[in-house]
Amino acid sequence: MNTTTVPGSRLPTTIPEYLDQLRAALTGADKAMIQDAVYDAEEYLRSEMAENPGRSEAEVIASVAGSYGAPDEVADIYRETEVTVARALRPPVPPKRTSALGRFFGVVADPRAYGALFYMLLSLITGIFYSVWALMGFSTSTGLLTVIIGIPLLLLFLMSIRLLSLAEGRVVEVLLGVRMPRRPLYTQRDKPWMTRLKELFTDGRTWTALMYMVLMLPLGILYFCVAIALLSTSLGLIASPLALFVGQGYVFTFGNWNLVTEAPWLLPLFSVIGFILLFATLHLARAVGLFHGWLAKHLLVRTPVV
Known part of the structure:
Protein backbone atom coordinates (compact mmCIF):
# COMPACT_ATOMS: atom_id res chain seq x y z
CA MET A 1 0.00 0.00 0.00
CA ARG A 90 -16.41 -4.50 -4.97
CA PRO A 91 -18.74 -6.74 -7.01
CA PRO A 92 -17.49 -10.19 -8.01
CA VAL A 93 -14.86 -9.86 -10.68
CA PRO A 94 -15.82 -11.86 -13.76
CA PRO A 95 -13.21 -14.36 -14.91
CA LYS A 96 -10.79 -13.05 -17.50
CA ARG A 97 -11.41 -14.31 -21.00
CA THR A 98 -8.54 -14.91 -23.36
CA SER A 99 -10.43 -15.20 -26.63
CA ALA A 100 -12.30 -12.42 -28.40
CA LEU A 101 -15.54 -14.40 -28.25
CA GLY A 102 -15.03 -15.05 -24.56
CA ARG A 103 -14.55 -11.35 -23.85
CA PHE A 104 -17.58 -10.45 -25.95
CA PHE A 105 -19.98 -12.92 -24.35
CA GLY A 106 -18.34 -12.63 -20.91
CA VAL A 107 -19.96 -9.22 -20.41
CA VAL A 108 -23.05 -11.07 -19.22
CA ALA A 109 -21.19 -11.79 -15.96
CA ASP A 110 -20.16 -8.15 -15.38
CA PRO A 111 -22.40 -6.47 -12.74
CA ARG A 112 -21.21 -3.02 -13.85
CA ALA A 113 -22.78 -3.52 -17.25
CA TYR A 114 -26.21 -4.03 -15.68
CA GLY A 115 -25.71 -1.11 -13.30
CA ALA A 116 -24.79 1.15 -16.21
CA LEU A 117 -27.77 -0.09 -18.23
CA PHE A 118 -30.10 0.69 -15.34
CA TYR A 119 -28.49 4.12 -15.01
CA MET A 120 -29.19 4.78 -18.70
CA LEU A 121 -32.86 3.97 -18.15
CA LEU A 122 -33.04 6.02 -14.95
CA SER A 123 -31.26 9.03 -16.44
CA LEU A 124 -34.35 10.23 -18.30
CA ILE A 125 -36.14 10.88 -15.01
CA THR A 126 -33.13 12.34 -13.20
CA GLY A 127 -32.08 14.33 -16.25
CA ILE A 128 -35.47 16.02 -16.58
CA PHE A 129 -35.59 16.80 -12.87
CA TYR A 130 -32.03 18.13 -12.65
CA SER A 131 -32.31 20.28 -15.76
CA VAL A 132 -35.72 21.74 -14.93
CA TRP A 133 -34.53 22.53 -11.40
CA ALA A 134 -31.28 24.09 -12.63
CA LEU A 135 -32.77 26.16 -15.44
CA MET A 136 -35.88 27.34 -13.59
CA GLY A 137 -33.99 27.97 -10.34
CA PHE A 138 -31.22 29.93 -12.03
CA SER A 139 -33.53 32.00 -14.24
CA THR A 140 -35.94 32.75 -11.38
CA SER A 141 -33.27 33.67 -8.81
CA THR A 142 -31.23 35.82 -11.22
CA GLY A 143 -34.38 37.46 -12.52
CA LEU A 144 -35.24 38.57 -8.99
CA LEU A 145 -31.81 40.03 -8.20
CA THR A 146 -33.23 43.51 -8.65
CA VAL A 147 -35.38 43.01 -5.55
CA ILE A 148 -34.23 42.11 -2.06
CA ILE A 149 -35.48 38.52 -2.18
CA GLY A 150 -33.33 37.69 -5.21
CA ILE A 151 -29.97 37.38 -3.41
CA PRO A 152 -31.07 34.92 -0.67
CA LEU A 153 -33.04 32.98 -3.28
CA LEU A 154 -29.93 32.68 -5.47
CA LEU A 155 -27.88 31.53 -2.47
CA LEU A 156 -30.46 28.87 -1.58
CA PHE A 157 -30.53 27.75 -5.20
CA LEU A 158 -26.74 27.34 -5.40
CA MET A 159 -26.71 25.42 -2.12
CA SER A 160 -29.44 23.14 -3.48
CA ILE A 161 -27.24 22.44 -6.51
CA ARG A 162 -24.48 21.28 -4.18
CA LEU A 163 -26.97 19.05 -2.35
CA LEU A 164 -28.25 17.56 -5.61
CA SER A 165 -24.68 16.93 -6.79
CA LEU A 166 -24.01 15.00 -3.59
CA ALA A 167 -27.16 12.90 -4.14
CA GLU A 168 -26.26 12.30 -7.79
CA GLY A 169 -22.79 11.23 -6.71
CA ARG A 170 -24.28 8.49 -4.54
CA VAL A 171 -26.31 7.21 -7.51
CA VAL A 172 -23.22 7.29 -9.74
CA GLU A 173 -21.14 5.43 -7.17
CA VAL A 174 -23.73 2.70 -6.60
CA LEU A 175 -24.64 2.08 -10.25
CA LEU A 176 -21.43 2.98 -12.10
CA GLY A 177 -18.84 2.00 -9.49
CA VAL A 178 -17.02 5.37 -9.49
CA ARG A 179 -15.84 6.65 -6.10
CA MET A 180 -17.78 9.82 -5.33
CA PRO A 181 -17.97 12.03 -2.23
CA ARG A 182 -20.08 10.75 0.65
CA ARG A 183 -19.83 14.00 2.60
CA PRO A 184 -20.59 17.62 1.66
CA LEU A 185 -17.87 20.08 0.73
CA TYR A 186 -15.79 21.39 3.62
CA THR A 187 -16.30 25.05 4.44
CA GLN A 188 -14.12 26.76 7.01
CA ARG A 189 -16.74 27.70 9.57
CA ASP A 190 -14.76 30.33 11.43
CA LYS A 191 -14.64 32.52 8.33
CA PRO A 192 -17.05 35.47 8.17
CA TRP A 193 -20.39 34.75 6.56
CA MET A 194 -19.72 37.17 3.72
CA THR A 195 -16.45 35.42 2.92
CA ARG A 196 -18.14 32.02 2.87
CA LEU A 197 -20.93 33.31 0.65
CA LYS A 198 -18.37 34.83 -1.69
CA GLU A 199 -16.60 31.44 -1.90
CA LEU A 200 -19.91 29.84 -2.87
CA PHE A 201 -19.95 32.07 -5.95
CA THR A 202 -16.23 31.84 -6.74
CA ASP A 203 -15.93 28.06 -6.26
CA GLY A 204 -15.66 26.56 -9.72
CA ARG A 205 -17.37 23.35 -8.64
CA THR A 206 -20.59 25.26 -7.94
CA TRP A 207 -20.80 26.18 -11.61
CA THR A 208 -19.54 22.90 -13.01
CA ALA A 209 -22.18 21.11 -10.92
CA LEU A 210 -24.79 23.46 -12.38
CA MET A 211 -23.49 22.67 -15.86
CA TYR A 212 -23.72 18.96 -15.07
CA MET A 213 -27.39 19.35 -14.09
CA VAL A 214 -28.16 21.10 -17.37
CA LEU A 215 -26.23 18.53 -19.41
CA MET A 216 -28.19 15.71 -17.82
CA LEU A 217 -31.28 16.54 -19.91
CA PRO A 218 -29.76 15.86 -23.36
CA LEU A 219 -27.59 13.06 -21.96
CA GLY A 220 -30.55 11.48 -20.15
CA ILE A 221 -32.70 11.57 -23.28
CA LEU A 222 -29.84 10.10 -25.35
CA TYR A 223 -29.05 7.36 -22.83
CA PHE A 224 -32.69 6.39 -22.39
CA CYS A 225 -33.53 6.34 -26.12
CA VAL A 226 -30.44 4.31 -27.02
CA ALA A 227 -31.06 1.82 -24.21
CA ILE A 228 -34.76 1.38 -25.04
CA ALA A 229 -34.14 1.11 -28.77
CA LEU A 230 -31.41 -1.51 -28.42
CA LEU A 231 -33.19 -3.51 -25.73
CA SER A 232 -36.53 -3.60 -27.54
CA THR A 233 -34.89 -4.47 -30.86
CA SER A 234 -32.71 -7.24 -29.43
CA LEU A 235 -35.50 -8.76 -27.34
CA GLY A 236 -37.90 -8.54 -30.28
CA LEU A 237 -35.44 -10.36 -32.52
CA ILE A 238 -34.75 -12.99 -29.88
CA ALA A 239 -38.48 -13.72 -29.60
CA SER A 240 -39.09 -13.66 -33.37
CA PRO A 241 -39.40 -17.48 -33.74
CA LEU A 242 -42.46 -17.30 -31.48
CA ALA A 243 -44.25 -15.66 -34.40
CA LEU A 244 -44.62 -19.14 -35.92
CA PHE A 245 -46.94 -20.09 -33.05
CA VAL A 246 -49.00 -16.91 -32.99
CA GLY A 247 -50.88 -17.48 -36.23
CA GLN A 248 -50.95 -16.23 -39.78
CA GLY A 249 -52.26 -12.82 -38.73
CA TYR A 250 -48.90 -11.94 -37.16
CA VAL A 251 -46.56 -9.89 -39.34
CA PHE A 252 -42.77 -9.87 -38.92
CA THR A 253 -41.33 -7.89 -41.81
CA PHE A 254 -37.82 -7.45 -43.11
CA GLY A 255 -37.81 -5.06 -46.03
CA ASN A 256 -40.76 -6.12 -48.17
CA TRP A 257 -40.83 -9.66 -46.76
CA ASN A 258 -43.23 -10.99 -44.19
CA LEU A 259 -40.87 -13.58 -42.77
CA VAL A 260 -43.65 -15.46 -40.99
CA THR A 261 -45.28 -16.46 -44.28
CA GLU A 262 -42.54 -16.05 -46.91
CA ALA A 263 -39.31 -17.04 -45.13
CA PRO A 264 -40.01 -18.64 -41.74
CA TRP A 265 -36.67 -20.48 -41.86
CA LEU A 266 -34.92 -17.09 -41.36
CA LEU A 267 -36.55 -16.44 -37.99
CA PRO A 268 -34.00 -18.52 -36.00
CA LEU A 269 -31.22 -16.51 -37.68
CA PHE A 270 -32.83 -13.26 -36.58
CA SER A 271 -33.11 -14.69 -33.08
CA VAL A 272 -29.34 -15.30 -33.05
CA ILE A 273 -28.78 -11.75 -34.28
CA GLY A 274 -30.95 -10.55 -31.39
CA PHE A 275 -28.79 -12.41 -28.89
CA ILE A 276 -25.64 -10.85 -30.35
CA LEU A 277 -27.25 -7.40 -30.26
CA LEU A 278 -28.18 -7.90 -26.61
CA PHE A 279 -24.57 -8.65 -25.67
CA ALA A 280 -23.44 -5.64 -27.73
CA THR A 281 -25.94 -3.52 -25.79
CA LEU A 282 -24.35 -4.58 -22.50
CA HIS A 283 -20.92 -3.64 -23.87
CA LEU A 284 -22.23 -0.26 -24.93
CA ALA A 285 -23.85 0.26 -21.52
CA ARG A 286 -20.56 -0.49 -19.81
CA ALA A 287 -18.78 2.02 -22.06
CA VAL A 288 -21.44 4.64 -21.29
CA GLY A 289 -20.97 3.93 -17.58
CA LEU A 290 -17.23 4.54 -17.84
CA PHE A 291 -17.75 7.79 -19.75
CA HIS A 292 -20.44 9.13 -17.44
CA GLY A 293 -18.48 8.17 -14.33
CA TRP A 294 -15.53 10.14 -15.71
CA LEU A 295 -17.81 13.10 -16.47
CA ALA A 296 -19.38 13.09 -13.00
CA LYS A 297 -15.98 12.82 -11.35
CA HIS A 298 -14.66 15.87 -13.18
CA LEU A 299 -17.74 18.07 -12.82
CA LEU A 300 -19.04 17.19 -9.35
CA VAL A 301 -15.89 16.62 -7.27
CA ARG A 302 -13.69 19.57 -6.35
CA THR A 303 -9.96 19.14 -6.77
CA PRO A 304 -8.40 19.68 -3.32
CA VAL A 305 -6.10 22.68 -2.93
CA VAL A 306 -2.98 21.83 -0.94
Whole structure:
Protein backbone atom coordinates (compact mmCIF):
# COMPACT_ATOMS: atom_id res chain seq x y z
CA MET A 1 0.00 0.00 0.00
CA ASN A 2 1.31 3.43 -0.99
CA THR A 3 0.96 6.09 1.71
CA THR A 4 1.88 9.73 1.69
CA THR A 5 2.77 11.40 4.96
CA VAL A 6 4.19 14.71 5.99
CA PRO A 7 7.38 13.83 7.84
CA GLY A 8 8.57 16.25 10.46
CA SER A 9 5.44 18.42 10.34
CA ARG A 10 4.53 20.08 13.64
CA LEU A 11 1.19 19.52 15.30
CA PRO A 12 -1.22 22.17 14.00
CA THR A 13 -2.62 24.75 16.40
CA THR A 14 -5.83 25.66 14.52
CA ILE A 15 -8.52 23.63 12.80
CA PRO A 16 -7.87 25.14 9.34
CA GLU A 17 -4.16 24.34 9.75
CA TYR A 18 -5.04 20.77 10.78
CA LEU A 19 -7.21 20.36 7.68
CA ASP A 20 -4.52 21.83 5.44
CA GLN A 21 -2.00 19.30 6.77
CA LEU A 22 -4.53 16.50 6.32
CA ARG A 23 -5.06 17.49 2.68
CA ALA A 24 -1.28 17.60 2.18
CA ALA A 25 -0.89 14.15 3.75
CA LEU A 26 -3.56 12.79 1.38
CA THR A 27 -1.88 14.14 -1.73
CA GLY A 28 -2.33 11.69 -4.58
CA ALA A 29 -5.38 10.00 -3.05
CA ASP A 30 -8.81 9.96 -4.65
CA LYS A 31 -10.18 13.50 -4.43
CA ALA A 32 -13.61 12.21 -3.36
CA MET A 33 -11.97 10.46 -0.41
CA ILE A 34 -10.06 13.65 0.47
CA GLN A 35 -13.34 15.57 0.58
CA ASP A 36 -14.82 12.97 2.94
CA ALA A 37 -11.75 12.89 5.17
CA VAL A 38 -11.57 16.68 5.52
CA TYR A 39 -15.27 16.92 6.29
CA ASP A 40 -15.10 14.15 8.93
CA ALA A 41 -12.04 15.72 10.57
CA GLU A 42 -13.68 19.13 10.72
CA GLU A 43 -16.87 17.66 12.21
CA TYR A 44 -14.90 15.82 14.89
CA LEU A 45 -12.73 18.80 15.81
CA ARG A 46 -15.69 21.18 15.88
CA SER A 47 -17.60 18.82 18.19
CA GLU A 48 -14.59 18.64 20.50
CA MET A 49 -14.39 22.43 20.53
CA ALA A 50 -18.09 22.63 21.43
CA GLU A 51 -17.59 20.22 24.34
CA ASN A 52 -14.60 22.20 25.62
CA PRO A 53 -15.64 25.87 25.33
CA GLY A 54 -12.97 27.10 27.72
CA ARG A 55 -10.03 25.69 25.78
CA SER A 56 -8.23 27.04 22.74
CA GLU A 57 -8.05 25.27 19.39
CA ALA A 58 -4.40 24.40 20.01
CA GLU A 59 -5.24 22.76 23.34
CA VAL A 60 -8.14 20.78 21.89
CA ILE A 61 -6.11 19.58 18.92
CA ALA A 62 -3.25 18.54 21.20
CA SER A 63 -5.65 16.61 23.45
CA VAL A 64 -7.34 14.72 20.60
CA ALA A 65 -4.12 13.95 18.76
CA GLY A 66 -3.75 10.76 20.77
CA SER A 67 -7.31 9.53 20.12
CA TYR A 68 -8.24 10.90 16.70
CA GLY A 69 -4.67 11.21 15.46
CA ALA A 70 -2.33 13.73 13.91
CA PRO A 71 -3.05 14.67 10.27
CA ASP A 72 -0.56 12.20 8.79
CA GLU A 73 -1.90 9.40 11.02
CA VAL A 74 -5.48 10.17 10.04
CA ALA A 75 -4.42 10.15 6.38
CA ASP A 76 -2.92 6.67 6.77
CA ILE A 77 -6.08 5.42 8.47
CA TYR A 78 -8.25 6.76 5.66
CA ARG A 79 -6.09 5.16 3.01
CA GLU A 80 -6.27 1.79 4.76
CA THR A 81 -10.01 2.11 5.35
CA GLU A 82 -10.58 3.07 1.73
CA VAL A 83 -8.84 -0.08 0.53
CA THR A 84 -10.80 -2.25 2.99
CA VAL A 85 -14.17 -0.72 2.08
CA ALA A 86 -13.43 -0.88 -1.64
CA ARG A 87 -12.63 -4.58 -1.37
CA ALA A 88 -15.80 -5.26 0.64
CA LEU A 89 -18.08 -3.37 -1.77
CA ARG A 90 -16.41 -4.50 -4.97
CA PRO A 91 -18.74 -6.74 -7.01
CA PRO A 92 -17.49 -10.19 -8.01
CA VAL A 93 -14.86 -9.86 -10.68
CA PRO A 94 -15.82 -11.86 -13.76
CA PRO A 95 -13.21 -14.36 -14.91
CA LYS A 96 -10.79 -13.05 -17.50
CA ARG A 97 -11.41 -14.31 -21.00
CA THR A 98 -8.54 -14.91 -23.36
CA SER A 99 -10.43 -15.20 -26.63
CA ALA A 100 -12.30 -12.42 -28.40
CA LEU A 101 -15.54 -14.40 -28.25
CA GLY A 102 -15.03 -15.05 -24.56
CA ARG A 103 -14.55 -11.35 -23.85
CA PHE A 104 -17.58 -10.45 -25.95
CA PHE A 105 -19.98 -12.92 -24.35
CA GLY A 106 -18.34 -12.63 -20.91
CA VAL A 107 -19.96 -9.22 -20.41
CA VAL A 108 -23.05 -11.07 -19.22
CA ALA A 109 -21.19 -11.79 -15.96
CA ASP A 110 -20.16 -8.15 -15.38
CA PRO A 111 -22.40 -6.47 -12.74
CA ARG A 112 -21.21 -3.02 -13.85
CA ALA A 113 -22.78 -3.52 -17.25
CA TYR A 114 -26.21 -4.03 -15.68
CA GLY A 115 -25.71 -1.11 -13.30
CA ALA A 116 -24.79 1.15 -16.21
CA LEU A 117 -27.77 -0.09 -18.23
CA PHE A 118 -30.10 0.69 -15.34
CA TYR A 119 -28.49 4.12 -15.01
CA MET A 120 -29.19 4.78 -18.70
CA LEU A 121 -32.86 3.97 -18.15
CA LEU A 122 -33.04 6.02 -14.95
CA SER A 123 -31.26 9.03 -16.44
CA LEU A 124 -34.35 10.23 -18.30
CA ILE A 125 -36.14 10.88 -15.01
CA THR A 126 -33.13 12.34 -13.20
CA GLY A 127 -32.08 14.33 -16.25
CA ILE A 128 -35.47 16.02 -16.58
CA PHE A 129 -35.59 16.80 -12.87
CA TYR A 130 -32.03 18.13 -12.65
CA SER A 131 -32.31 20.28 -15.76
CA VAL A 132 -35.72 21.74 -14.93
CA TRP A 133 -34.53 22.53 -11.40
CA ALA A 134 -31.28 24.09 -12.63
CA LEU A 135 -32.77 26.16 -15.44
CA MET A 136 -35.88 27.34 -13.59
CA GLY A 137 -33.99 27.97 -10.34
CA PHE A 138 -31.22 29.93 -12.03
CA SER A 139 -33.53 32.00 -14.24
CA THR A 140 -35.94 32.75 -11.38
CA SER A 141 -33.27 33.67 -8.81
CA THR A 142 -31.23 35.82 -11.22
CA GLY A 143 -34.38 37.46 -12.52
CA LEU A 144 -35.24 38.57 -8.99
CA LEU A 145 -31.81 40.03 -8.20
CA THR A 146 -33.23 43.51 -8.65
CA VAL A 147 -35.38 43.01 -5.55
CA ILE A 148 -34.23 42.11 -2.06
CA ILE A 149 -35.48 38.52 -2.18
CA GLY A 150 -33.33 37.69 -5.21
CA ILE A 151 -29.97 37.38 -3.41
CA PRO A 152 -31.07 34.92 -0.67
CA LEU A 153 -33.04 32.98 -3.28
CA LEU A 154 -29.93 32.68 -5.47
CA LEU A 155 -27.88 31.53 -2.47
CA LEU A 156 -30.46 28.87 -1.58
CA PHE A 157 -30.53 27.75 -5.20
CA LEU A 158 -26.74 27.34 -5.40
CA MET A 159 -26.71 25.42 -2.12
CA SER A 160 -29.44 23.14 -3.48
CA ILE A 161 -27.24 22.44 -6.51
CA ARG A 162 -24.48 21.28 -4.18
CA LEU A 163 -26.97 19.05 -2.35
CA LEU A 164 -28.25 17.56 -5.61
CA SER A 165 -24.68 16.93 -6.79
CA LEU A 166 -24.01 15.00 -3.59
CA ALA A 167 -27.16 12.90 -4.14
CA GLU A 168 -26.26 12.30 -7.79
CA GLY A 169 -22.79 11.23 -6.71
CA ARG A 170 -24.28 8.49 -4.54
CA VAL A 171 -26.31 7.21 -7.51
CA VAL A 172 -23.22 7.29 -9.74
CA GLU A 173 -21.14 5.43 -7.17
CA VAL A 174 -23.73 2.70 -6.60
CA LEU A 175 -24.64 2.08 -10.25
CA LEU A 176 -21.43 2.98 -12.10
CA GLY A 177 -18.84 2.00 -9.49
CA VAL A 178 -17.02 5.37 -9.49
CA ARG A 179 -15.84 6.65 -6.10
CA MET A 180 -17.78 9.82 -5.33
CA PRO A 181 -17.97 12.03 -2.23
CA ARG A 182 -20.08 10.75 0.65
CA ARG A 183 -19.83 14.00 2.60
CA PRO A 184 -20.59 17.62 1.66
CA LEU A 185 -17.87 20.08 0.73
CA TYR A 186 -15.79 21.39 3.62
CA THR A 187 -16.30 25.05 4.44
CA GLN A 188 -14.12 26.76 7.01
CA ARG A 189 -16.74 27.70 9.57
CA ASP A 190 -14.76 30.33 11.43
CA LYS A 191 -14.64 32.52 8.33
CA PRO A 192 -17.05 35.47 8.17
CA TRP A 193 -20.39 34.75 6.56
CA MET A 194 -19.72 37.17 3.72
CA THR A 195 -16.45 35.42 2.92
CA ARG A 196 -18.14 32.02 2.87
CA LEU A 197 -20.93 33.31 0.65
CA LYS A 198 -18.37 34.83 -1.69
CA GLU A 199 -16.60 31.44 -1.90
CA LEU A 200 -19.91 29.84 -2.87
CA PHE A 201 -19.95 32.07 -5.95
CA THR A 202 -16.23 31.84 -6.74
CA ASP A 203 -15.93 28.06 -6.26
CA GLY A 204 -15.66 26.56 -9.72
CA ARG A 205 -17.37 23.35 -8.64
CA THR A 206 -20.59 25.26 -7.94
CA TRP A 207 -20.80 26.18 -11.61
CA THR A 208 -19.54 22.90 -13.01
CA ALA A 209 -22.18 21.11 -10.92
CA LEU A 210 -24.79 23.46 -12.38
CA MET A 211 -23.49 22.67 -15.86
CA TYR A 212 -23.72 18.96 -15.07
CA MET A 213 -27.39 19.35 -14.09
CA VAL A 214 -28.16 21.10 -17.37
CA LEU A 215 -26.23 18.53 -19.41
CA MET A 216 -28.19 15.71 -17.82
CA LEU A 217 -31.28 16.54 -19.91
CA PRO A 218 -29.76 15.86 -23.36
CA LEU A 219 -27.59 13.06 -21.96
CA GLY A 220 -30.55 11.48 -20.15
CA ILE A 221 -32.70 11.57 -23.28
CA LEU A 222 -29.84 10.10 -25.35
CA TYR A 223 -29.05 7.36 -22.83
CA PHE A 224 -32.69 6.39 -22.39
CA CYS A 225 -33.53 6.34 -26.12
CA VAL A 226 -30.44 4.31 -27.02
CA ALA A 227 -31.06 1.82 -24.21
CA ILE A 228 -34.76 1.38 -25.04
CA ALA A 229 -34.14 1.11 -28.77
CA LEU A 230 -31.41 -1.51 -28.42
CA LEU A 231 -33.19 -3.51 -25.73
CA SER A 232 -36.53 -3.60 -27.54
CA THR A 233 -34.89 -4.47 -30.86
CA SER A 234 -32.71 -7.24 -29.43
CA LEU A 235 -35.50 -8.76 -27.34
CA GLY A 236 -37.90 -8.54 -30.28
CA LEU A 237 -35.44 -10.36 -32.52
CA ILE A 238 -34.75 -12.99 -29.88
CA ALA A 239 -38.48 -13.72 -29.60
CA SER A 240 -39.09 -13.66 -33.37
CA PRO A 241 -39.40 -17.48 -33.74
CA LEU A 242 -42.46 -17.30 -31.48
CA ALA A 243 -44.25 -15.66 -34.40
CA LEU A 244 -44.62 -19.14 -35.92
CA PHE A 245 -46.94 -20.09 -33.05
CA VAL A 246 -49.00 -16.91 -32.99
CA GLY A 247 -50.88 -17.48 -36.23
CA GLN A 248 -50.95 -16.23 -39.78
CA GLY A 249 -52.26 -12.82 -38.73
CA TYR A 250 -48.90 -11.94 -37.16
CA VAL A 251 -46.56 -9.89 -39.34
CA PHE A 252 -42.77 -9.87 -38.92
CA THR A 253 -41.33 -7.89 -41.81
CA PHE A 254 -37.82 -7.45 -43.11
CA GLY A 255 -37.81 -5.06 -46.03
CA ASN A 256 -40.76 -6.12 -48.17
CA TRP A 257 -40.83 -9.66 -46.76
CA ASN A 258 -43.23 -10.99 -44.19
CA LEU A 259 -40.87 -13.58 -42.77
CA VAL A 260 -43.65 -15.46 -40.99
CA THR A 261 -45.28 -16.46 -44.28
CA GLU A 262 -42.54 -16.05 -46.91
CA ALA A 263 -39.31 -17.04 -45.13
CA PRO A 264 -40.01 -18.64 -41.74
CA TRP A 265 -36.67 -20.48 -41.86
CA LEU A 266 -34.92 -17.09 -41.36
CA LEU A 267 -36.55 -16.44 -37.99
CA PRO A 268 -34.00 -18.52 -36.00
CA LEU A 269 -31.22 -16.51 -37.68
CA PHE A 270 -32.83 -13.26 -36.58
CA SER A 271 -33.11 -14.69 -33.08
CA VAL A 272 -29.34 -15.30 -33.05
CA ILE A 273 -28.78 -11.75 -34.28
CA GLY A 274 -30.95 -10.55 -31.39
CA PHE A 275 -28.79 -12.41 -28.89
CA ILE A 276 -25.64 -10.85 -30.35
CA LEU A 277 -27.25 -7.40 -30.26
CA LEU A 278 -28.18 -7.90 -26.61
CA PHE A 279 -24.57 -8.65 -25.67
CA ALA A 280 -23.44 -5.64 -27.73
CA THR A 281 -25.94 -3.52 -25.79
CA LEU A 282 -24.35 -4.58 -22.50
CA HIS A 283 -20.92 -3.64 -23.87
CA LEU A 284 -22.23 -0.26 -24.93
CA ALA A 285 -23.85 0.26 -21.52
CA ARG A 286 -20.56 -0.49 -19.81
CA ALA A 287 -18.78 2.02 -22.06
CA VAL A 288 -21.44 4.64 -21.29
CA GLY A 289 -20.97 3.93 -17.58
CA LEU A 290 -17.23 4.54 -17.84
CA PHE A 291 -17.75 7.79 -19.75
CA HIS A 292 -20.44 9.13 -17.44
CA GLY A 293 -18.48 8.17 -14.33
CA TRP A 294 -15.53 10.14 -15.71
CA LEU A 295 -17.81 13.10 -16.47
CA ALA A 296 -19.38 13.09 -13.00
CA LYS A 297 -15.98 12.82 -11.35
CA HIS A 298 -14.66 15.87 -13.18
CA LEU A 299 -17.74 18.07 -12.82
CA LEU A 300 -19.04 17.19 -9.35
CA VAL A 301 -15.89 16.62 -7.27
CA ARG A 302 -13.69 19.57 -6.35
CA THR A 303 -9.96 19.14 -6.77
CA PRO A 304 -8.40 19.68 -3.32
CA VAL A 305 -6.10 22.68 -2.93
CA VAL A 306 -2.98 21.83 -0.94
